[in-house]
Amino acid sequence: MARRNLNDLLAFVTVAREGSFTRASALMGVTQSALSQAIKGLEQRLEIRLLTRTTRSVSPTPAGERLLQAIGSRFDEIEAELDALTALRDKPAGSVRITSGEHVLRTILLPKLMPLMHGYPDVQIEFDVSYGFRDIVADRFDAGVRLGESIDKDMIAMPIGPKLRMAAVASPAYFQRYRIPKIPAELTKHRCINIRFPTHGGLYVWEFERRGRHVNVRVDGQVTFNTSPPVVLGALDGLGIAFLPEEEFAPHIEAGRLTRVLEDWCPPFSGYHLYYPSRRQHSPAFSLVVEALRL
Structure with a gap:
């Protein structure tokens, strides 16, 4: 029985995982044309379609998904063994x-x-x-x-x-216009800077704790980001109250560019x-x- 071409199988696994011929060809260091021909040849030999191609994406067919689950981890194991040889x-x-x-x-x-x-x-x-x-x-x-x-x-x-602590902060100019909140519930009356988690799309719910009492607050505001650096910039510019691990704000708090509030509601955590x-x-x-x- 003729041996299978493992290069074609590796090409299939890479394209299926990346969902893109462009990214897969960059990872493997080959042209997209060569990659496409390799997978076309594999499909012809197996007499079954392995990938569904659209103008925007590539995804495995049911047969392709079965093959990916069966052999994908094998290539990972081979790669791990080759890496382990560097111990010698x-x-x-x-x-x-x-x-x-x-x-x-x-x-x-x-x-x-x-x-x-x-x-x-x-x-x-x-x-x-x-x-x-x-x-x-x-x-x-x-x-x-x-x-x-x-x-x-x-x-x-x-x-x-x-260990870390969260910190709620805003610029001194912001607190010249709005009263400083004394309890987490008062944040609902303020302009706050939101973060939207990229994974599930939901807005981050601000979590507070004091003396064993846990309080979650859904805040509202003019601006929402999905990374922390612009949150810091927004707070410095007076767009509202921001809530991140305190180390993100530390230099600005120490320099007086940001004012911290609700500190007794922010205990240390892992x-x-x-x-x-x-x-x-x-x-x-x-x-x-x-x-x-x-x-």
Whole structure:
């Protein structure tokens, strides 16, 4: 029996996962034409259509989905084994993909991982800045960074930073026009700067706690963002009250550019954690990253 062409199968898996010939060809380093011909040849040999193509996207057919589920993880296992072989080299090598928010990337990940990258030039790290709850297994990330309370129980989670506190702030100019709120419920009378979560599209509900009492407030305002940096800029410009981890506002609070309110309603909570699947074999490069981030 003739052997199957594994390159064609890898091409199919990559296109099916990416949902795009353009992205898949960039990942594999081949032309879109060559990729299309490889999958067309695979479909002809199997005598079944594997992908549904439209002008905007590519998705697996039922047969394609079955094939993807059957062989996709096999290629992941082969890739993991090849990465593991770098343990036999003088210096570890390999790639690590991490998804996180911009602030934790800037304040924790890069300061801790830059020395590692200088010491191990063959270790490659790809950072994906995302504010949604990415499925790191489906999206083929080695790890992600989230607040500890939001991580799925089937993941290994390791703290990489101190506990955090939320902070409600606005500019002094804003509080010259509006009365300072004394309790969370009074926020409904204020102009507030909202955040919409990219993953499910809902507006973030502001959460407060004092002496065991929990209060959730749905705020309203003129502007909504889906990342934190413009929230800070909006607060500085007097657009309303903003609510983020206090470290995002810290320099501006200390300089008097922002005024903090409801501080006694913002207790500490579990900070940023690195999380990754418990069932995956880890490469030496990934192990170095874990050790570099460990507290």
